[in-house]
Amino acid sequence: MTELRGVGVGRGIAQGPVIRMAEPLPAPENTPSTIGADAERTRAREAVAAVAAELQQRADTAGGAAQEVLEAQAMIAEDPTLQDEVDSRIDDGGSAEWAVHDAFAGFRATLEAVGGYLGERAADLDDIAQRVLAHLRGLDAPGVPDPGHPFVLVARDLAPADTALLNLEQVLALVTTDGGPTSHTAILAREKGIVAIVGATEGSILETGTTVIVDAAAGVVTIDPTGEQLEKAAQRAAARDAAESAPLTPGALADGTAIALLANLGKPADAADAVARGAEGVGLFRTEFLFLSSAQAPTVAEQRESYRELLSAFGGKKVVVRMLDAGADKPLAFLNDAHEENPALGLRGLRSLRASEDILREQLTALAEADAETSADLWVMAPMVATVEETKYFTALAREYGIKTAGVMVEIPAAALLADRVLAHADFASIGTNDLTQYTMAADRMLGSVASFQDPWHPAVLRLVGEVGAAGARLGKPVGICGEAAADPLLAAVLVGLGATSLSMASAALADVRLALSERTASEAKHLAEVALAADDAASARNAVAEAVTALPSHQKETTS
Template sequence: MTELRGVGIGLGVAQGPVVRMTEAMPAPQNTASTLGADAERTRAREAVAAVAQELTARGATAGGSAQEVLEAQAMIAEDPTLQDEIDERLNAGGTAEWAVHDAFAGFRATLEAVGGYLGERAADLDDIAQRVLARLRGVDAPGVPDPGHPFVLVARDLAPADTALLDLEKVLALVTFDGGPTSHTAILAREKGIVAIVGAAAAADLATGQTVIVDAAAGIVTADPSDKEKNRAAERAAARLSADAAPLTPGALADGTRIALLANLGKPADAADAVARGAEGVGLFRTEFLFLSSAQAPTIAQQRESYRELLAAFPGKKVVVRMLDAGADKPLAFLNDSHEENPALGLRGLRALRASEDILREQLTALAEADAETDADLWVMAPMVATVEETVYFTTLAREYGLKTAGVMVEVPSSALLADRVLAHADFASIGTNDLTQYTMAADRLLGSVAGFQDPWHPAVLRLVREVGAAGARLGKPVGICGEAAADPLLAVVLIGLGATSLSMAPSALADVRRILATRTLDEARSLAEAALAADDAASARTAVTTLAATLPQH
């Protein structure tokens, strides 16, 4: 029996035989075309168009975050700049296969050099290129195998197109040797409720057919387990299924302290699933879906209808809507499409909205009109707030439109360190742990080369969360968490111990978080938080909390 360690996603446990991900196809040779440039160009463009269409179709089938990711991939595949690069190689006498391979490789290097949002998209190019090559060669694209029986999928990492459409009747669990807790694989696995462990480097040595137990709660893959271990894992899995079938209850700690469990949503159509899973409202509604697929800003009427649909799904419940969070890292021609050397530190979030205040005012108008037509408790918040002055600007403007509850996202260390002054003007704060970690650790959260720094368990990040929690308690203002950290059940307890009063996450994570909160009192949550703060790094914090939790009584 061998134990391999990684980062678990959720609290699930599963067991079964390993099936390794199909390896990538070899690169084509640079040989002269026998068909001519025009024929090769037709082949290349038809293959690219077919792949883009397939990615879009997969996204429509998958829905949720996966749809956004796959639609972005489809846009990359048909990028005019990339097409020009392919044509250049075809005009030089190359084959479509070589032109696609070399152009994608060159484009990948360019995006990696840019970094930020575009740097992250570079990793997607490998999967797109492989799919186009497979189409040109008339073979199946490398992807998730189908051995005809349930299995544990082991891979270096998964492309979004593969993760989005995993057959959950066949894939018992997912193990990757690359990636981290905020990677696309981890986010999509959490959204789909897949038992997963990411970043388990030693899993590269697992062989197809080998039996493993994947324990996400412990972050351990057990290879060649004993019968006793397999029976214990089966009992835990059965108990978890039974708990999932239990009646839904509001989020609360073991001592009765209420902790609202809310949903992160990307579009109104996602509301029904969140309600079915027991979401007590919405802690983060991302409005970007209305803007990112448009050549121009949506009208007030178009926005109002989407907001009304969302609010109508949560009568009497809190719905927190984030204003458009876009800018140079996600260029919008009607907002800000100018080049910036470091877009993560550029004109984004509220900064971009202030530069185009008409868009912000139109959003507020549409939200106020939708609020007047529905019975939800609407809260609005501004993204990327860094100063007290920005807080005053947004909350004053929101109240000008009759929106009674206006708050800010705490994603920048400055707003966390000045949380008492920020909350003197804002009605609430919502901590976006993904960006807060990025800016605290000076590690772009979309750049794979520094993914190891992007861990919300880091004590430096947790200290900032404590600052906001303490300010909220002193001023009687709610402090929510709406980043990926809230979906990590053990970390969720720590966040409550640091002063968070609500947690918002992907709907599929609600059951696990609800379950673990019910096993801990507020005093215990505070003790676990102190253990995490006393550590020197993220891994030590996670280990310290896991060790202490094992010694505490189960309620």
């Protein structure tokens, strides 16, 4: 085998020697303690505390989305319920090592069964348990190797703690055998601009020391490449570097058709990086950061200050703010703490806000006040809208507070299928491809066991995107994309061909998408969309479009006649 295939993250290409990630520490045997329960409990608690402190330190260093993931890991490590489980196993005569291993495994199985937000956290437990075991055994914590020279890292998957702090001067590229386009590894790799291929299922054959080319744009790992292949890869890498350092220009197709390239942001502090990378505004500002770390809803004044900081960074530019999207993977005790068997299909998004309308009204008040103090072009949108009635409710309420531009997120197939009626009342639509894929494919996007279904390339998902795009074109209403799909340079052209008028993504993906769109005309984008829609599944759609692109002409930037 000379090539491996997986899902590429971005358009980067890199080459170098493979270094494999060390295999996990072996599970301890269930042998009786020789030092007594009190001493074992002390060992276990000290090890857990040390690991939690290390994770928190990494979180403080990482920043961005990685900080949130790592802080969650640190909290899980010291979960009182988990500690009780460890203690009970020690009380039964087990060693600290066995108690930690078995308790974490049991807790992991419980969280996986729950699914949703907690199901996603289950995958992080393995990393925490491994770190605690290493501390108990006096070994180095599992993690990224440091061979002293640049390398291509190959692993089954990476824990968030490792991905967040990769040394980008040493790690040339990343190849994982597990994971998909919306896995933690893929999302963090995209945010940090790491050349990566995930889900390369045959990656276990890659041996340390083997030279490879990692081509994220093609989703291909070339094993033992020829000198000519290495030279071509180096030329492509140099051309990409040159494109990234070129003067920033607005997003546009080769024929001059404008496609606004916007940033997805999680807090105001992320604005400076987005501006530096050429974001033409914000396509998705997640307001959850104000709420998730609080025992009660933030005040209007607290919210207003954060919104004012964000809007001030984008004077004169469009800023799309999503109203609080709580429930499912982001539960809030003060908004909806009722147990739900399937929270992804429960009281979340706009449904949850309507049930606690005072929180929605306070958010609109703070946004209107911040808007009055700044010069940005504020747009607001409601999450998880399913019906025309919900659209009417939200847009009327937003206008009651003086919000000039009010829209909805299309994440539920019902809204996509009735897009013409929804857009008759909304000023714009923004398609959240992560949730739209989840609900179209009936596959929980937080559940690893169905990750293969969670692919926005699926023709069923793309057909729904096309429904919204066509409705927007007929009614003269903007249609944006703000899910992870917008950061895929190959898929970006397809989305534009389906009617998207703007794309919003992690700031690190802007350069790749800007370049990819500049190589295609509007008619070619529509052709690629037709190619994707004609496929039977996600993999076939991706491969067919990749092949179709090679048959298209190379464009210099043209002007519209």
